[in-house]
Amino acid sequence: MLYGYAGKMLFINLSNSSIEEKEVTKELAENFIGGYGFGAKILYDMMPAGADPLGPENVMGFITGPASATKALFGARYTTVHKSPVTGGWNDANSGGYFGPELKKAGYDALFVNGISDKPVYIYINDGKVEIRDASHLWGLDTKKVWEVLKEETGEPKIRVSAIGPAGERQSLISCPINDGHRAPGRGGGGAVMGSKKLKAIVVRGAKNIPVAHPEKVLEINKKISDFMKDNQTAYAFGTWGTGVGTPASALSGDSPVKNWGGVGIIDFDDEKAQKVGAVALDRYKTKKYNCSSCPLGCGAEYKVEDGRWPLEQTERPEYETAAAFGSTLLCDEADAILKCNEICNIFGFDTISAGMTIGWAMEYYEEGILSKEDLDGIELTWGNGKAIVEILQKMADGDGCGAVLANGSEYAAKYWNKGEEFLQTASGIELPMHDPRFAPGLSRTYKYDPTPGRHVKGGLGSIQMTDHKEENYNYDETGEFDFQLTANTEIMNASSLCYFNSLCSPPETQNEFISAITGMEFNDEIALKTGHRIYMMRHAFNIREGIKPSDMEISKRAIGDPPLEEGPLKGYSIDVDLLARNFFEVAGIDFNTGKPYRETLEDLGHLDEVIKDLYGEAELV
Amino acid sequence: MIIKIKSLGLLCDKLPHSIEIPVGGNLKTFKDILMEMTDHQTSSKLDNAVYIVNKVKADNETALKDGDEVMILTVLGGG
Numbered sequence: 001m002l003y004g005y006a007g008k009m010l011f012i013n014l015s016n017s018s019i020e021e022k023e024v025t026k027e028l029a030e031n032f033i034g035g036y037g038f039g040a041k042i043l044y045d046m047m048p049a050g051a052d053p054l055g056p057e058n059v060m061g062f063i064t065g066p067a068s069a070t071k072a073l074f075g076a077r078y079t080t081v082h083k084s085p086v087t088g089g090w091n092d093a094n095s096g097g098y099f100g101p102e103l104k105k106a107g108y109d110a111l112f113v114n115g116i117s118d119k120p121v122y123i124y125i126n127d128g129k130v131e132i133r134d135a136s137h138l139w140g141l142d143t144k145k146v147w148e149v150l151k152e153e154t155g156e157p158k159i160r161v162s163a164i165g166p167a168g169e170r171q172s173l174i175s176c177p178i179n180d181g182h183r184a185p186g187r188g189g190g191g192a193v194m195g196s197k198k199l200k201a202i203v204v205r206g207a208k209n210i211p212v213a214h215p216e217k218v219l220e221i222n223k224k225i226s227d228f229m230k231d232n233q234t235a236y237a238f239g240t241w242g243t244g245v246g247t248p249a250s251a252l253s254g255d256s257p258v259k260n261w262g263g264v265g266i267i268d269f270d271d272e273k274a275q276k277v278g279a280v281a282l283d284r285y286k287t288k289k290y291n292c293s294s295c296p297l298g299c300g301a302e303y304k305v306e307d308g309r310w311p312l313e314q315t316e317r318p319e320y321e322t323a324a325a326f327g328s329t330l331l332c333d334e335a336d337a338i339l340k341c342n343e344i345c346n347i348f349g350f351d352t353i354s355a356g357m358t359i360g361w362a363m364e365y366y367e368e369g370i371l372s373k374e375d376l377d378g379i380e381l382t383w384g385n386g387k388a389i390v391e392i393l394q395k396m397a398d399g400d401g402c403g404a405v406l407a408n409g410s411e412y413a414a415k416y417w418n419k420g421e422e423f424l425q426t427a428s429g430i431e432l433p434m435h436d437p438r439f440a441p442g443l444s445r446t447y448k449y450d451p452t453p454g455r456h457v458k459g460g461l462g463s464i465q466m467t468d469h470k471e472e473n474y475n476y477d478e479t480g481e482f483d484f485q486l487t488a489n490t491e492i493m494n495a496s497s498l499c500y501f502n503s504l505c506s507p508p509e510t511q512n513e514f515i516s517a518i519t520g521m522e523f524n525d526e527i528a529l530k531t532g533h534r535i536y537m538m539r540h541a542f543n544i545r546e547g548i549k550p551s552d553m554e555i556s557k558r559a560i561g562d563p564p565l566e567e568g569p570l571k572g573y574s575i576d577v578d579l580l581a582r583n584f585f586e587v588a589g590i591d592f593n594t595g596k597p598y599r600e601t602l603e604d605l606g607h608l609d610e611v612i613k614d615l616y617g618e619a620e621l622v
Numbered sequence: 623m624i625i626k627i628k629s630l631g632l633l634c635d636k637l638p639h640s641i642e643i644p645v646g647g648n649l650k651t652f653k654d655i656l657m658e659m660t661d662h663q664t665s666s667k668l669d670n671a672v673y674i675v676n677k678v679k680a681d682n683e684t685a686l687k688d689g690d691e692v693m694i695l696t697v698l699g700g701g
Contacts, residue, residue, distance in 0.1 A: 233663055234698065237632045243701030249631030253672040253695040266677050271628065271693065280634060320701035439697075466699040468670045504699060569672060569679035 002029055003213035004066030004518040009042075010108045010130060012123060014197050015056050015115030019130050024109050030521055031607040032535060034065030036092040037495035038110055039081030040538035045610060046112070049545045053085035053189070054171060054196035056116045062103060062162065062202060063110040065497030066518045069101035069210045069293075073222045074502035075514075076101060076292035079494060080185040082193045083546075086173050086409065086429045090451045090542040093176070093185030094494060095162075096292040099204065102160040106206030113199060122163075122201040124154065127208070135200035139169060142347035143178040146201060156205050163201035164194045165349030170399045171195040172407040174354035174431075177202075178346055182300075182316040183292070186351035187430065188452065213520030221513050225506045226296060235297060235505040242299040243320035244279030250320070251328040254439040254570040255466060257432070258328045259383065260360040261425045261558040264568030265328060273333035277323050282335055286317065297501055308336030310343075310390065318342040318352075321456075324434035325356025330363055330389055337386025341393050348397035354409055357431035359392055361410040365420045375417065377401040427555045430454030437577070438561045438570040440465035441473055442483060444577035445584055448555040450487075451539035457500055459490025461580075476576050480583030487584075488532025495535055533588070534605045537597055540590065541611040549595040550581065623688035625652055631696035633667055636660070643686065649673055650682035652692060671696045 002024060011020040024038075032041050039061045051057035060082040067075030078100025084091035103111065107128035120135040138146050143165045151157050160180060167175035168191030175191025176184050194200075212218055229235040237245045250256040251274040252265040259268050275281055283301065290300030301317040318326075318338060326332060326341045345352045359381070365371040366381040373380060377395065379402075381388045395403025405413050411429045414420040425432050427447045433456040437444035442461025450458045457463075461483045465473045489511070493503060496515055503511065516523040557563075561574035585592045589601025599616050602608045623645050629637040641659070643651050653673075657665040673680045674693040686692070 231663065233632055233636070233667060237634070237698065243698065245634060246631050246698035246701060249634075249672075249695040249697050252630065252674060252693065253697055255697045266674060266679075270677070271630070275630070278630070320698075434701075463699060467697055469672055469697065470670070569674070571679075 001211060002026060003211050003520045004070060005029060005034070006104050006107050006109045006208060006210060008108050009110040009112065010125070012111070012113045012132065013115040014113060014117040014121065014132070014199065017132055019132070027607065029519065031531065032538070033492065033495035033515070033531060034109060035063050035077070035079040035495040035497060036081050036539065037491070037535040039063050039079060039092060040090070040535065040542060042110070042112060043081055044538060044542055044545070046114070047083065051083055053083045053088065054192060056114060058083050058193055058196070059112050059114045060190065060193050060197070061110055061112045064100045064104045065495050067514055068497040069104040070212050070218065070518050071215070071222070071294065072218055072498070072514050072518060073225050073294055073296050074499040074506070075294045075497050077494070077497045077499055078103065080177070080190050082190060084188040085192050086189045087453065089546050089548045090539050091188035091190070092452055092539070093187045093190055094457065095179055095183045095185040096499060097160070097180035097183035098293045099160040099162050099179035099183070100497060101293045102204045102206055104206070104210060105208045106204045107208055111202065113197060116196065117198040120198045120200050122150070122203055123199070124203045126154070126156065126205045138200050140166060142166065143349055144181045144347050147181060150201065150203055154203065154205070159203050159205045161201050161203050164191045165347055166399070167191055167348045167350050167397060167407060168195040170407065172350070172396070173412060174351050174358065174407065174409045175349050176351050178349050182346045184351065186353065187455065191349050212518050214517045217517035218514065221510050221517060225510055228507050229296060229505055232505055238299045238501060238505065239297045241279040241283060242301060242317050244282060244318060244323050246320055247323045247327065248274035248278040250324060250434070253469070254436055254568065256324045256328045256434050257425070257436055259331055260329060260364040260423065261432070261436070261556065262364065263331070264565060267568060269328045269331055269333070274328065276333045276335055277327040277338055279317060279323070282317065282339070285339070290316070292499070295499065297505060299501065303339065305336065305339055309387070310336055310340035312339060312343055315339060315343045316346065321434045322352040322356070325353050326389065329356055329360045329434070331384040332386050332389055333384065334386030337390050340390050344390070344393050344397050350397070353433050354431040355393060355396065357425060358406050358410040358413065359389055361420065361424060362392070362406060362413065364423055370419055371417070375402060425556045425558060427454035428553050432556065432559055435462070435466055436570070437462065437559050437575050438565070438573045439469060441575045442479070442580065444555065444560050444575045445483065445580040447559065448553050448577050449550055449581045449584070451543050453553060457490070459487040461486060463490070474573065476579045476583065478583070479580055480587040483580065483584045484587040485529065487536060488529050491532035491535040492528050530605060534607065536588065537602065537605060537608060537611070540595070541597065541608070544595050545614055550585070550592055623647070623686070625686055626689070626691040628691060628693045629696070630693065632698055633664060633694065633696045636664055637694065645688070647686055648682065649675065649680050649684045649686065649692070652686060653682070667696050668694065
């Protein structure tokens with residue numbers, strides 16, 4: 001028996017409506033754990049190189065991990081995987097809520113969808129029964145509305161739904177599915193992939209009990225975490241106000257980008273402005289707390305907004321990334337505008353980071369006099385202008401005029417209008433998230449060179465430098481080993497379905513302890529490092545097969561202090577991202593110039609035979 | 623002399639609004655006195671915080687005068 005897993009994966013081809021189940025093998029579970037570990041292995045095997053990201057050969061996966069639906073605290077996450085229509089390479093994104101555990105309780109550890117339907121459909125999975133149902137009547141509905149309609153239609157009030165809104169239907173490159181009304185695997189264009197398949201939603205309902213190897217041990221670990229959290233200040237702050245409690249401190253310290261990455265918080269977005277958009281201030285609208293499945297923290301909240309220009313009967317607390325993307329990035333301190341933007345993104349299905357950053361790019365260009373008022377359909381997109389920000393975002397949501405261009409992200413817009421490329425704040429086309437590498441230099445390596453560029457939740461040195469800002473972080477000697485260990489550890493976290501906040505609010509050993517207790521596998525630090533390395537290598541190999549080498553990967557100059565800021569807390573800092581990368585790749589066993597993993601590294605990691613064959617040829621295999 | 627405190631981030635509601643430090647003290651003096659008043663976990667966060675004095679990033683040698691405001695920024699990771 002395989003403990004910690006439902007034991008089955010579902011494969012659906014929408015071109016021919018085929019539905020197939022496959023077993024989760026012990027080999028897959030032991031060596032790739034789950035989440036994007038499974039995803040990278042399966043997609044590498046299933047997809048040909050060169051597949052069109054918006055074509056039938058692209059596979060979109062929704063994958064849980066062993067911590068999901070097993071009573072393990074923090075075990076709510078699931079991952080989406082696909083080839084990105086933005087980068088043309090590997091993409092994974094992560095979300096919380098209740099959808100992931102419900103998919104597993106419905107009988108499947110993972111769902112993989114390829115092909116293209118000839119009409120809009122949704123996939124309905126109810127306790128192991130799988131149907132592809134017509135969604136023509138749902139096309140055009142926002143993500144909250146579609147959830148309500150589907151509850152009615154299925155007769156199941158407790159269904160969980162991951163759905164695209166109109167943005168994904170139009171295949172906006174910055175769109176994403178939204179689950180549970182406001183949680184999102186946001187990055188990399190997953191909404192466009194679903195839209196290209198005419199896949200409106202995945203609907204799940206289940207009651208399966210997932211077998212756990214040592215359930216009493218899981219409860220012990222839960223108790224250890226609960227006791228630890230009682231006196232933990234990070235847990236207290238996140239649990240009380242969510243991640244938005246950090247918005248003002250990040251804006252002023254240099255952690256957040258300001259004014260499209262060209263400004264300085266304490267000068268351009270002072271403490272009076274910054275505090276207006278922090279969660280401590282915004283929580284005046286809070287009606288109740290929101291916890292994801294099995295989460296002891298509860299960083300979410302529901303809001304009701306009765307004042308301001310855009311009252312909202314029921315909405316959600318913006319997460320830090322959202323508050324910064326529509327706040328300091330745009331010099332906007334208008335809380336009502338930020339709340340409205342969060343709601344638009346949730347119901348139309350946009351990645352809030354990319355949406356805010358795309359507007360920031362357009363805003364700078366408008367202020368520079370390069371984009372005209374006519375280019376922006378008469379909208380005066382000036383710094384901090386909340387009304388204009390909401391107007392332009394609504395146009396993006398509606399696919400209207402200039403909004404239809406901007407809805408594909410800043411890089412697309414720059415190419416479309418044939419101007420503005422020099423001020424893009426992206427990594428290989430992905431808009432940068434809300435943590436500045438000039439503040440936490442390790443982030444530069446992750447943003448530029450991770451198989452999914454432009455991500456702040458992929459571990460590495462940057463993940464600890466964000467909360468431990470000091471001069472020695474700018475010393476790049478011998479960074480490789482620790483940078484790699486932290487990255488491998490995060491691969492395991494993401495593969496296991498554990499939330500990032502488990503790593504911030506729990507004793508560090510609990511991640512491996514959970515995996516051991518749930519699956520019955522031996523899982524110590526050494527095994528975790530090797531398994532994390534293997535998962536990283538699988539994601540990297542996907543890109544190499546697509547012809548994406550490290551030398552092809554780019555990051556905007558501002559993000560690495562080229563040139564450095566001339567004032568503020570980050571004055572004078574420039575980051576040697578390539579030295580950080582060389583150090584990292586040396587430990588990872590990858591040639592920095594070609595991106596090719598060394599054969600001996602692949603052989604040592606094991607279970608990567610297809611990668612070895614593709615890179616080194618069949619004839620060389622013994 | 624009285625130094626005002628504005629704490630944002632992780633310790634937003636954990637610190638006093640002001641403390642008294644000896645005349646001629648600098649940021650290090652301020653931090654040492656403040657850390658004496660807090661528990662170990664808070665002290666550790668204070669050690670890693672970013673300090674802004676009168677709107678300018680400060681280091682341990684930054685001189686303080688009566689009525690100065692020290693902004694203590696404790697950045698949270700992730701999110």
